[in-house]
Amino acid sequence: MWRVTTAIRVFALALATGIVLSDDRAGVSGPLLAALGVIAATGSALDWTTDLRRTGWTATAEMLLAALMLASADPSAGLYAYLAAPPVVAGLRQGLVTTVNVAFVGALGVLAAVGAATGSDPRPQLIDAGPWVLSGLGAGLLTSWQSRSLRHLDARRAPYEAAHHLMAQLHGLARRREVGLDTAQLAADLESHLRRATGATASGVWTGSVEEGLVLLSSYGDTTSLAAEVGRPPEARSPGVRVLPIQGTEGVLGFVALSGVLRWNEEIGDKAAEVTDNFALRIDTAVLFDELRWMATSEERNRLAREMHDGVAQEIVALGYVVDEIASISDDPEARALAEGLRDEISRVVGELRYSIYDLRHTVSDHRLSGALSEYVRELVATGTDLRVHLTFDESGAPLSARTETELLRIAQEAISNVRRHSRAENLWVTFVTDGVQFQLTIEDDGIGSAAPRDRHWGLQTMTERAAGIGAVLEVCNRDHGGTRVHLSTHHHATAAREGTSRP
Template sequence: MLALVVALTGSASNIVDDWWWLGALALVALAAAVAERMQPPSRLRAAAEMALASIVVGLGFPDAYLALPYLLLPAFAGGLAGGAVGAIITTIIAALGLAAGDILARNALLDLGSMGSLAAWLVIVFVTGAIGAWLIRQENAQAADSERYAAAYRLLSELRVVSRRLSGGLDPVTLAEGILDRVGAGLDVRRSALLVRREGGVLFPLAERGGDDGWVAGAERDPVVLDAWTNEVPAWAPAGRRGHRVVLPLRVGSRTIGAVVADVPDQALPDDLNELARSTDEGAVRLETALLFDEVRELATREERQRLAREIHDGIAQELASLGYLVDDLLARTTNADTASLATTLRRELTRIVTELRHSVFDLRSDLDREAGLGDTLAGYARQIGTQAKLKVHLSNQEAQERLRPEVEAELLRIGQEAITNVRKHAKARNLWVTVNVNPPSAHIRVADDGIGLRQRPSNHYGLDIMAERAKRIGATLMIEDAPEGGTAVGVSLGPDYEEG
């Protein structure tokens, strides 16, 4: 920058009378270079350089007007070192230094014309500092992202090691059942449940012992549960003929991440309950880790489904559609009957494949509606498929206000979607029946059709195997049988005592 000032001054030597300010500015630049080698960049160093340089320019004004571009350098350095604050400080110092230098040299302020020119340069000085502040902010943001990704990778690596060492891995249900077993070993428990909070503040049972008839529904409104959750200490109260209800908070540090609710015949001693609550703290840490791991896995799965949908839509689907246009052109040009017949068959097959790819994209993008719930989401999917495949859809949806665990809802949704997709692909049906009954922790989904039935379907059972794997993952039972309607019925039931309504 000093070389630029020298070049500008040399080109205007015929109108410049005094040159002393150029030497003074060179000394300022030399001092700044020495300071840069001795200490890291800072707002103080940029402010000092700006103060000295602006005073020199003010003292040498108007001959030193050509030295104004030098002020951009400390302004940029101020923005890099101090961000927006640094840019503002160096601009203010530049204005004060120019005014002070001019007053010292001439005992008067600049005339209006000169002040207008300097004001324009001060704006340029501020913009230069702002550019430096923006650049350092972008660099810091990238560095912070890199650090966060590195930290997340380390955490996931540690979780993988921990998961392999734990006997039950990082499965939330297995860990919850382990906590209930520990509580059952310390108390004479008639029935118990481990509750965790989900979106909307609703508590839902992650695991139960001794009953699954919805006895913990509305637990977030139970005063005993609220007392234990809020105060982070065990709570109990009489429960009529059932004896007493005991609630043990699951604590991680200063937070409550869940609660064990148990009905016991006799009142337990406070010291015993406190000791039992302390014994579950380690299990609470593992459970929270497993729930977090499950959430990360769910988000990753959802993002991967969206990515695959984009890849299919923007890639192979577009390529096949373009190939179809070429076949159409061939059909329009050919005069050979055999060629036209083959091209027609090829065009029909391409249309079928593109249609299947579009259905696949739709399936991948169909996700669980967190507001509507499992039944409404599956019903919307069935209507959409029914419209595409010209099926008459019959829906029955009985869903309680309480919700299943998110991962269970997701698996049940995929099983129902796969069953509906199989009807569209293979059944050659006219009617589709979809029944959804959800009463946590139990659920039942039935998809039936009046098509050709199981015996005449293709031998490829890959889709059925996937449904069986999904059902096994959540502890559900999958049933595939001939339907009374004349086609096939696929049912998935969750909960050992479930009875189809």
């Protein structure tokens, strides 16, 4: 659309130039024609934007400046031809209302400039300017009616173009490492700065609200009772505890709580508030980016699951039918035995693919992690495994962050899958305990044990990386009474130590 509006201005200037050249006052009108060129170029430059509000004001200002300049300078009548351009531009980009407003502003500008002139007859200038203002109004109204579908399309595309522009900027900053997008890291950095500024010995950062529930992002030291302090009024809080709100773009994003503050004065309070405000926008952006990343990851997992189901799985099933056909027509007992063995292996691979597809699609939805784990284990039992499953869940306090719960579920899926495929166990124990701050996840079996990493198998390495990403420690060892024990737990300072801060 920018090319079209620029062409309209160029045409108006060319028309005005042609009329002026045929007039005997061409020399006098030259500077005014050059000034109109500057106004047109400025308007075209300001039109290079997706902000429709700005382009509306651009056409209005362009019309007013041109009208005041021409009507006050007594130019050649041909220069008034440019007054038809801004209403047409407004009609193309804004619609009927803006077109009328721009033409009305131009008429007022001409009247004001003519009225301010003394000792001259205003009628010739009004006669010269009037037809072009009316022509611009008519053409603008017609253009507005004809281009309404284009404006609606631009209006629908504008949010996506703005979002794309912002995401591109954010991506560039992240690639240049000028901004971090990890909420846990930013929360840990905020804690570290506040502890240095206030002398606190323990701290925690939560997002959300007291009414709807707080989600822990990061903690340092013993923060078991800090979450309860957030919801209390200042006068009811324990000695040495301070709570600072984190102001996001749409209100309070969350809270940071500090304990062990020996002294608190106005200077320390101002410094703590300044540190919190400096991190607030970064954390707000990181939380939003986490949500977008989670949505993209979930969509990609579902896409992979569909591709596996509709592609590889169906082809392997078809291969099984071929093997069945070979076994049915062969008279060689050895060939039939080989075909039956191959058929069993194909059935096993298809079963593994189905497990993998379910792993990809299974997520922590509205229920808490215990519900997702229970559902996953029920699906495991329903598919014909001989494992006896023992579940122990103890969840209290605020829910863990969505990222933490998702990573815990993926670790549990990998550990349970290893038990099902490799352990030859009869019993599986799954234990999950959390108080909303600390957590422990344990998966045990009574199988053959010796769960050591194997070449070209990345399960344990992936589990370790996921654990480190949420500030937890993963331990894989032999179970006391035989089998394997996978234990995942947080500890006081896990997040802070991961981010490079010192422990007290």
